[in-house]
Amino acid sequence: MYGNQPSAPARYAAELLLRAGARDVVELGAGHGRDALFFARQGFSVQATDFSGVGLEQARDAARSMGIGARLTTALHDVREPLPLADASADGVFAHMLLCMALSTEEIKRLVREVRRVLRPGGTFVYTVRHTGDAHYGTGIAHGDDIHEHGGFAVHFFSRHLVDALAEGWELDEVHAFEEGDLPRRLWRVTQRVSR
Template sequence: MNIPKNGLRHRMSKVWDKIYESDSAFFGDEPSHFATLCLREMKTNNVKKLLELGAGQGRDSIFFASNGIQVAALDYSNAGIEIILNKTKKEKKGLQVNSKTFDIRNALPFPNNYFDAVYSHMFLNMKFSQDELNFIISEIRRVLKDGGFNFFSVRNNHDNFYRKGMEIEKGIYDINGFEIRFFTEKDIQDLLGGHFQLLWIKEMSEDPVTLYLICYKKNL
């Protein structure tokens, strides 16, 4: 399946290019709290190959790689991917991060049953249609090994910005020029359907953002 690009997605990639070019550590250099939480689960379950979707400037990808995990990092911002490439080149540890500019609305460039885990941090909050979200989840399931893990975080309906700004689609709001989808627990359950088993869901607040931190396992 190949979903053509549109002007909005191109515009948003340019927005992120500008942000990343102005600050090479826009989200900080330290890994996210979610990444440190997931790493414990990954180590316990012997995760060796990981795909990160929406890798940004690579703070979590590089963190996972520095802990011995082979990482494929995808993002549709050219500037973000260039920063990841530069950061990994500067490292003297031979980090295994294969980074690539990619539009996630297209089929993932990996074979079936390839990864032990897929990880994304606030990536699914981007302005994806419901059909696009369903396609993304189907592709995650395809590239995961049986029993593989799907770790993701999303802003939820307890977030301070939920229902603020203009609602442009159901559950999606324009917040200062960024079009953000907010998730309820039911939204998450409906999205993952019967193809994954929920292992845990936690809530974390870092004002003004409130997140669900989630781990699903691919059904055998």
């Protein structure tokens, strides 16, 4: 759907994490692996998780063909469940448009608590979400909790209040507005860190 080139947020996250001396990166909702493979090519040890075993298999095959198979591990995972990772086991976590899937606010809050659990002190979480300024917000079928379905695809649109609530107890470094795609989709790229 999005091609094979890494997303702009992944490029940003890789540069930020490299500057911070990060080694281990987790990507949540990795899909077929375009961003996870990019992180591995940058030298990170990458744990890619996704709900689709097919996508993860494609990512593993691509990593082997690129000679970076040893840097990429995968885990089939539903983000509504606890992350299959040890406490303080990663330097960075990345999630591009995963948190704005059809997840309830409570499920999102639980997931962010899990991200904090697996990050080491000083670890960074970079995520992107569509927000309430997006053209599709308030259109289509309303499911409550700021979730709207348009064209058969349900999205949880983030308010700034939700972003701030998810950053409670973290150091919120940046909320960067950007656009992507043809509509265009309006998103925020959020960068927050665990205190050292």
